[in-house]
Amino acid sequence: MNDPLLKMRGVHVSLPLRDGAVAALNDVSLTVGPGEVLGLVGESGGGKSMLARAVAGLLPDGASLSGALDVDGRNIMESAEEDLTLHRGGGAAMCFQNPRSALSPTRRVGRQLVDRLVRWRGMAPDAAWPAARERLAEVGIREPERRLRAFPHELSGGMCQRVMIALALACKPRILLADEPTTGLDPTLTKDILGLFRDAAEREGCAVIIISHDVASIAAACDRIAVLYAGTLVEDGPARAVVDAPLHPYTRSLVAAVPHIDGRLSIPLAGSMPRLGAPPAACPFADRCVLVEERCRNELPDFAAMADGRAVRCFHAGEVGSSVATETAAHHGVAGGDGAPIVELVDVEVRYASQFGRRGPRTLRGVSMTLAPRETLGVVGESGCGKSTLARVIMGLVRPTAGKAVVGGVDYRKAGRGDIRRLRRDIQMVFQDPVDSLNPRMTVERNVRDPLRNAREPLADIDERIDRVLGQMGLGSEFRRLRPHRLSGGQAQRVALARALVVEPRVIVFDEPTSALDVTVQAQILDLLRDLMAHGTRSYVFVSHDLATVRGLCDRVAVLYLGRIVEQGPADEVLMRPRHPYTRALVDAVPTLSGRRTAAATRLKRDLDEAWEAAGCALEPRCPHAEAACGEPQTLRDLTPGHQVACWKAEHISAEALND
Amino acid sequence: MALAGRLRMPPGRTLWHRRRPRAAIGGHLIMSGSLLLAIVILGAVLAPLLSPWGPEEIDFSAFLAPPSAAHPLGTDGNGMDLWSRVLYAARIDVGIAIAAVALAVVSGSLVGGLVGYVGGWIDEVAMRLTDIVQAFPAFILALTVSAMFGSGLFNLTVAIGLIFAPAYVRIMRSEIRALRGRGFVEAAECAGNSRVSILFRHLFPNALTPVLVIAPLNCGWAMLTLAGLSFLGLGVPIPQAEWGAMISAGAADVVGGRWWTSIFPGAALFVSVFGFNLIGEGFLDRSKSG
Numbered sequence: 001m002n003d004p005l006l007k008m009r010g011v012h013v014s015l016p017l018r019d020g021a022v023a024a025l026n027d028v029s030l031t032v033g034p035g036e037v038l039g040l041v042g043e044s045g046g047g048k049s050m051l052a053r054a055v056a057g058l059l060p061d062g063a064s065l066s067g068a069l070d071v072d073g074r075n076i077m078e079s080a081e082e083d084l085t086l087h088r089g090g091g092a093a094m095c096f097q098n099p100r101s102a103l104s105p106t107r108r109v110g111r112q113l114v115d116r117l118v119r120w121r122g123m124a125p126d127a128a129w130p131a132a133r134e135r136l137a138e139v140g141i142r143e144p145e146r147r148l149r150a151f152p153h154e155l156s157g158g159m160c161q162r163v164m165i166a167l168a169l170a171c172k173p174r175i176l177l178a179d180e181p182t183t184g185l186d187p188t189l190t191k192d193i194l195g196l197f198r199d200a201a202e203r204e205g206c207a208v209i210i211i212s213h214d215v216a217s218i219a220a221a222c223d224r225i226a227v228l229y230a231g232t233l234v235e236d237g238p239a240r241a242v243v244d245a246p247l248h249p250y251t252r253s254l255v256a257a258v259p260h261i262d263g264r265l266s267i268p269l270a271g272s273m274p275r276l277g278a279p280p281a282a283c284p285f286a287d288r289c290v291l292v293e294e295r296c297r298n299e300l301p302d303f304a305a306m307a308d309g310r311a312v313r314c315f316h317a318g319e320v321g322s323s324v325a326t327e328t329a330a331h332h333g334v335a336g337g338d339g340a341p342i343v344e345l346v347d348v349e350v351r352y353a354s355q356f357g358r359r360g361p362r363t364l365r366g367v368s369m370t371l372a373p374r375e376t377l378g379v380v381g382e383s384g385c386g387k388s389t390l391a392r393v394i395m396g397l398v399r400p401t402a403g404k405a406v407v408g409g410v411d412y413r414k415a416g417r418g419d420i421r422r423l424r425r426d427i428q429m430v431f432q433d434p435v436d437s438l439n440p441r442m443t444v445e446r447n448v449r450d451p452l453r454n455a456r457e458p459l460a461d462i463d464e465r466i467d468r469v470l471g472q473m474g475l476g477s478e479f480r481r482l483r484p485h486r487l488s489g490g491q492a493q494r495v496a497l498a499r500a501l502v503v504e505p506r507v508i509v510f511d512e513p514t515s516a517l518d519v520t521v522q523a524q525i526l527d528l529l530r531d532l533m534a535h536g537t538r539s540y541v542f543v544s545h546d547l548a549t550v551r552g553l554c555d556r557v558a559v560l561y562l563g564r565i566v567e568q569g570p571a572d573e574v575l576m577r578p579r580h581p582y583t584r585a586l587v588d589a590v591p592t593l594s595g596r597r598t599a600a601a602t603r604l605k606r607d608l609d610e611a612w613e614a615a616g617c618a619l620e621p622r623c624p625h626a627e628a629a630c631g632e633p634q635t636l637r638d639l640t641p642g643h644q645v646a647c648w649k650a651e652h653i654s655a656e657a658l659n660d
Numbered sequence: 661m662a663l664a665g666r667l668r669m670p671p672g673r674t675l676w677h678r679r680r681p682r683a684a685i686g687g688h689l690i691m692s693g694s695l696l697l698a699i700v701i702l703g704a705v706l707a708p709l710l711s712p713w714g715p716e717e718i719d720f721s722a723f724l725a726p727p728s729a730a731h732p733l734g735t736d737g738n739g740m741d742l743w744s745r746v747l748y749a750a751r752i753d754v755g756i757a758i759a760a761v762a763l764a765v766v767s768g769s770l771v772g773g774l775v776g777y778v779g780g781w782i783d784e785v786a787m788r789l790t791d792i793v794q795a796f797p798a799f800i801l802a803l804t805v806s807a808m809f810g811s812g813l814f815n816l817t818v819a820i821g822l823i824f825a826p827a828y829v830r831i832m833r834s835e836i837r838a839l840r841g842r843g844f845v846e847a848a849e850c851a852g853n854s855r856v857s858i859l860f861r862h863l864f865p866n867a868l869t870p871v872l873v874i875a876p877l878n879c880g881w882a883m884l885t886l887a888g889l890s891f892l893g894l895g896v897p898i899p900q901a902e903w904g905a906m907i908s909a910g911a912a913d914v915v916g917g918r919w920w921t922s923i924f925p926g927a928a929l930f931v932s933v934f935g936f937n938l939i940g941e942g943f944l945d946r947s948k949s950g
Contacts, residue, residue: 397846417855424852436843454852499851584931 003073004031005174005207006055012279013047013054013231024063025231026279027305032175032224037198037237039222041254042212043273044518047231049213052177055209056092057084072174090120093173097180099160103152109136109163110148116170132170135409136604138203138234139166139196142610156609159190165196169204176200176208182217184515186382186545187589188604190214194221205567213519216258216591219243227251230273230284233303237310243593247312249289257523259548261575261590266552268523272488283314289385291316297488329655340427342507342539343371343394348403350389363389365563366403368636371507376540378554378571380547382608386563387543388432395429396420408506425455428500432512434493438484444470445480448499455503473528490521497528509541514549529553547590551575559583562611562618565636569643573633577638577651581623615623617647625653686945693876693938697754700932704750711744715901724918734920736909737898742920746928749901754932756817757882763821765875768828773867775829776836777859783833790826798823802889816895820882827878828871835867873947877940880933887929903929 008525018148025047032038040048053059054069057076070076071091079087079487088094096102104112113132122132128147136144139162152160168176178197182190194210198221201208212218217241218225225242227235227250235248246252253269260266271288283289286296289363294343295315303313350364363386371377371394379387392398393405396412405412408426409488410419428451433436448466470479484492493513500508513529514522526549533540533553544550550557551571558568559582567580578584584602604622614620616631623630636644639651647653713719718730718739723777727734733742775786793801804820839845840863848862887904889895896902898909903925912919 131793392846397849421852421854424850429847429850431843431847433843437847439848439862439866440842449849450853451851454854454857496847499847 004033005072006030006032006209007070008055008069009068011054011065011069013050013059013063013064013065014278017062020277023231023276023279025054026276027303028067028231028400029226030226030233032209034205034207035201036224037201037208037210037222039218039225040228041213041215041218041225042215042228043520045273045275046228048228049179049595050231051228052094052179052211052580055175056094056177057087058094068097089116089171089295090173092175092177093168093171095161095164095168095176095178095181097183099164099181100152100155100157103160103167105152107151108148108516109150109152109155112150113163113167113170116167120171131293135166135170136163138199139163139169140192141166142606156607158193158607162196165193165200169200169206170534172204175208176204176206178208178210180211180213181212182212186608187217187547187591188382188585189607190217191220191589191591193570194218197221214591215243215254215519215613216593219593220591227254230276231543232280232284233313234285235310235312235314237306237312238308241308241310245391247306247310247317248314249291249316250284250285250608253288254519255593257519258593259523259526259546259552261548261551261587261592263551263572266481266523266526266549268527269520270524273651286519311398338383339371339373341370342408343369343541344404344406345369345393345400346404347407348393348400350386350393350398351401363563364393364400367560367563367565368403369558369565369568371539371541373506373539374536375556376542378550379541379543379560380545380550380557381560382586383545383561384608387545387560388511389542389563390560391429391509391543394507394509394566395427396423397429419510421454424451425503426505427507427509428503428505429509429511430493430513433516434489434496434513435484435487436491438487438499440484442483443480444475444482444484444487444495447484447495447636448502451499451503466498469502470495472501473498488521490524493517493521493525494528496523497532501532505538507539507541509543511543512545513542516543524568526553547575547586559586564618564646565644565647566619566634567644568636569639569645579618579643579645579653580647581625581649582619584653619647625649684759686942687894689938689942689945691942693763693831693935693940696931696935700750700763700928700935701754701815703747704754705922707744707751710747711741713744713858715742715745715748716740716899717744724913724921726918727920733924736906736921737913740899742906742924745901745906746903746924749873749903749906749925750928750932751898752813752900752902753883753886753904753929756813756820756886757879757936760817760820760882760886761824761875761878763817764824764828764878765871769832769864769871771825771867772832773828773836773859773864776833777840777855777863779837786829788831790829793822794826798885799889799892799894802885803894806894811894813880816889820885820889824878824882825887827874831870831874832867835870836863839863839866873943874940876936876943880936880940883929883933883936 008028008030011025011028015022015024015178027101029036040051042048048279054065059065071087076084076087076091110129113135114125114128117128117131118125132148136147141147141159141162155163170494182193185193194217197208197210200206210218210222222239224237225239226233227248229250235242235246235251242251243255256267257269260267265559269288274284276284280300282298282300283296286292289296301313301315305312307318346368348367349362349365351362367390379390381387389398394402394407396407408423410423428491433595437528445466448470449462452465467477475491475494487495502511514525517525532555542550554571556569557571557574559574560582561582567574567583574583575587578587580603585604585609588601602624605624606622611621617634618631620626634646634648636646639645669727702765719735719741720739722731722735723739724737725731725735729743733744733746735741771786775783801823802819805822806815809815845858845862853862886895890902890904891908896905906925907922913921
C-alpha cells in the first residue's frame with residue numbers, strides 16, 4: 001500500500017580520523033513509511049546522529065558511505081550537489097539538539113519562517129506572514145503574532161525548539177529528523193514537544209525520526225523504535241512491543257536503566273560501548289552481554305525478522321525473556337524526626353542583584369524547610385523555579401537576602417567567612433556538569449585532595465583516604481594521574497562524588513547530578529548513590545527534575561514553584577498521591593514505560609515563561625483548576641501530619657492514585 | 661564508494677572530524693623561533709670570545725671602515741667595531757625586552773587577576789587607570805618616565821614594562837571574570853578554599869594560557885619600542901651599544917654609501933624580533949588547537 005519514504009539497505013558509513021578510521025554505521029537497514037514516527041535510541045556514540053546526517057546528506061568531510069539510501073523513491077547517493085540542496089529541506093529536514101544555536105541569531109523568527117515558506121512552499125511574501133502565524137500556532141506557541149517579531153534569544157529553550165519544528169515543517173519535508181529534540185528540557189515540556197512530532201506526522205503525512213537516549217519518553221511518542229549499538233542496528237519493532245518485551249539484551253538493559261516513578265529501581269549496564277574501526281565481525285555487544293557465549297564472539301548474528309514486524313540481531317533473541325526485573329526501592333525508612341535538624345531554613349528570600357546594581361527579581365520567596373540527620377530530601381520543580389538557588393543557599397554559596405539559614409549550627413546570616421569555611425568539613429556538594437566542576441589544571445588526585453587539604457587533616461591518613469574513596473567510586477589508581485578532560489562524563493561525576501565524600505561530611509547536596517549523563521551512565525551513578533544512601537549515616541539533599549529518580553532515592557520531597565514550596569511531605573505520599581495541581585502536572589508529565597497515561601491527567605495551561613506575576617496563588621495563570629478564590633495568596637498548610645500543601649482547593653481536586 | 665565523495669558537509673563544520681593537528685605546526689614555529697633567539701643570545705653571551713674588540717673600544721686607525729678581516733662588519737664613525745657592538749647590543753636589547761615584559765606580565769596579571777576576582781569599585785578604578793595609561797602614546801609615556809626618574813637601563817625597563825602592563829591587566833581580568841562562574845570555582849569554594857587560595861590555586865593556573873601566548877609576541881614589540889626610543893635618543897645613553905641607537909647613528913652614513921653601519925644592527929634587530937614572533941605564533945597555534 002504505502003511506499004516507504006525512507007529506505008535504507010545495508011548502509012555503511014566510515015569516518016577517517018587521525019587515530020584510525022571509525023565504522024560509524026554498519027549494515028543499517030531501515031524503512032520508515034509516511035505518517036510513521038520512528039524513535040532511534042541508544043547510548044551516545046552509537047551512531048544515532050550519524051544516521052540522521054546520512055539521511056539528510058550532511059555527512060562530515062571525508063566520510064564515506066555505501067549501500068542504498070532511498071528517500072521518497074530516489075537514491076540520494078546518486079544525486080548531484082544541486083539536488084542534494086533540494087533534498088536537504090524538501091527531502092529531509094532536521095531539528096537540531098540545541099535549537100537556540102541552530103536558529104540564526106540576528107534575524108527575527110518571523111523572517112526566518114517566511115523565507116522558508118516562500119522558498120519551499122512557493123507562497124507569495126504577502127501571504128506568507130499570516131501563514132507563518134498559523135504555523136507557529138500549530139506548534140503550540142501562544143501569541144504567535146508577538147513571537148514572530150522576536151529574535152531567537154528572546155525565546156525560551158522550549159519555544160526555540162517549537163520554532164525549530166515549525167521551520168523544519170515549513171520546508172514540506174518528506175522526512176523530518178529530530179536529533180535529541182528534548183534533551184535538557186523539563187518533563188512537562190518534553191511531553192508537549194514530542195507530541196508535536198506525532199501531530200506533524202499525521203498532519204503532513206511525512207516520516208518522522210526522533211533520536212533520543214531517553215527510552216521512556218520515546219516509548220509514548222513513537223510508533224516504532226529502532227535501537228543502535230556501536231553503529232549497528234540491534235533491534236527494530238513496534239514501540240510498545242520493544243519496550244514491553246525487548247528481544248535484544250541491549251534493549252533490555254536500556255529499558256532496565258530507566259528509573260520508574262512507582263519506585264522500581266533502575267538497573268545499570270556495566271562497561272562502555274566499543275569504538276569500532278571496521279564493521280564488526282562478531283556481535284559488538286558481546287563484552288557487556290549477560291547471555292554471551294563462544295559463538296557471539298566469533299560471528300555476527302543476522303538482523304533477523306521476527307513475528308509482528310520485529311527484527312533483532314542476536315543469537316539469543318528467543319531466550320531473552322520479556323520480564324524486566326522489578327525490584328522496588330527499599331527506603332531506609334528514617335523519615336526524619338530523630339535529632340535536631342541539621343539544616344534549617346526559615347522564610348529564606350534570595351534576590352540576585354540585577355545587572356545595574358538594582359535589586360533583581362526574587363528567586364526564592366519565603367522558603368522554610370528542615371533536613372533531619374540521616375534523611376534524604378528531594379527538591380523538584382521545573383527549570384528556573386529556584387531549585388539550584390536553594391541548593392546554593394544550603395551550601396552557603398548564596399547568602400539569603402532575608403530570613404534565617406542555619407546549617408550545622410552555623411547561621412549563614414551572621415557567620416564570618418572563617419566559620420563557613422570550617423563548615424565545609426560537614427557539608428559538600430556535587431554539581432550538575434561533572435567535567436566543569438573539576439579544576440581542569442589539576443589531576444584527579446589533586447582535585448580529590450583539595451577539600452582534605454583545606455580541612456587540615458593529619459597528613460598520614462590522606463593518601464589512604466583518597467585511594468579508598470576513589471575505589472569506592474569504582475575508579476582504579478590509574479585514574480589518579482589523569483586530568484579531567486581525559487575523563488568521560490560518568491567518570492568525572494565519580495571523581496566529583498569522591499571529592500565530596502573524602503572529608504566524610506554529614507550532608508551532601510546533589511544539584512541534578514545525573515541530568516548531563518547518558519542513560520546507562522545515569523543508572524550506574526544512581527546505583528552508586530543508592531549504595532551510599534543505604535548506609536544511612538548521612539543526610540542528603542537531592543535536587544532534580546527527574547521525579548522517578550527522586551521517588552527511588554528520597555524520603556521526603558519538597559516541590560518548588562517560582563521560589564516557593566508549594567507541597568512537601570513523604571516521597572511516596574507526594575509523588576504517588578500529589579495534592580497540589582502543580583505537583584500533579586509534574587507527576588503526570590513523567591514518561592512511563594507502561595504506556596500513555598491519558599485519563600484525568602493534569603496539564604498546565606501555559607509554559608513557565610508565559611506565566612506572569614500573579615497577585616494570589618503563583619500558579620493561577622497556569623492552573624487548570626483556577627477560579628476566583630485563587631486570587632488570594634496561598635500558604636503551606638498541613639494536610640496530614642508531615643504533608644503540607646499550598647492550595648486551598650487541594651481536597652476538592654480528587655486525589656487519584658497514579659500507580660494503576 | 662565513489663559516490664560517497666559527493667555527500668559532504670559544508671567546510672568549517674568539524675563536529676565529527678578531528679581538527680587538523682595544528683599543535684605539530686605550532687611546535688615547528690616554536691622550534692625555529694627558539695633557534696633564531698638561541699643564536700642571538702649565544703652571540704651576546706660569548707661576545708668577548710667572538711670578537712677581540714670591546715664594544716666601546718675605538719680603533720683610531722679605522723673610522724667608518726668597510727668590512728674587512730680586522731673588522732668583519734666594519735667600523736662606525738667613532739672607529740668602534742660593529743661586529744662586537746652588534747654582539748654586545750643583544751645583551752641590552754634582548755635583556756631589557758625580556759625583563760620589561762616579565763615585569764608587565766607579573767604586575768599586570770596580579771592586578772588584573774585581583775580586580776577581576778574581587779570586582780566592584782576596585783575593579784572600576786583599576787580599569788579606568790589602565791584606560792588612562794593606554795591613552796598615552798607609548799613613547800610619550802616612556803619619555804615621561806625618563807623625564808621624571810632620569811634615564812638609565814632600569815628606568816627604561818620600568819617604562820617599557822608600564823607600556824605593556826595594561827594589556828595584561830585586561831587579559832587577566834577578563835579571563836578571571838569568565839572563569840569565576842565556572843563550576844570548579846564553586847566546587848573549590850565548597851571544598852573550603854579561602855579566597856586567596858581560590859584565586860591563586862584554582863583561578864590563576866587556568867587563566868595563564870592567553871598571557872603566556874602573547875608574552876613572546878610582546879617581547880618582540882618591546883624590543884622595537886626600545887630600539888625606537890633609542891633611535892629618538894630617549895633610550896640607552898651613548899656610547900653604549902644598542903641596535904636602535906646604532907641604526908640611528910648610522911642612518912646618515914647610508915646616504916654616503918656607507919651602508920654597513922646601520923644594516924647590520926638592523927638585521928640583528930630583525931632576526932631577534934622575528935624569533936620572538938615565531939615563538940608567539942607557535943604558542944598561539946598550540947593554544948587554539950589545545
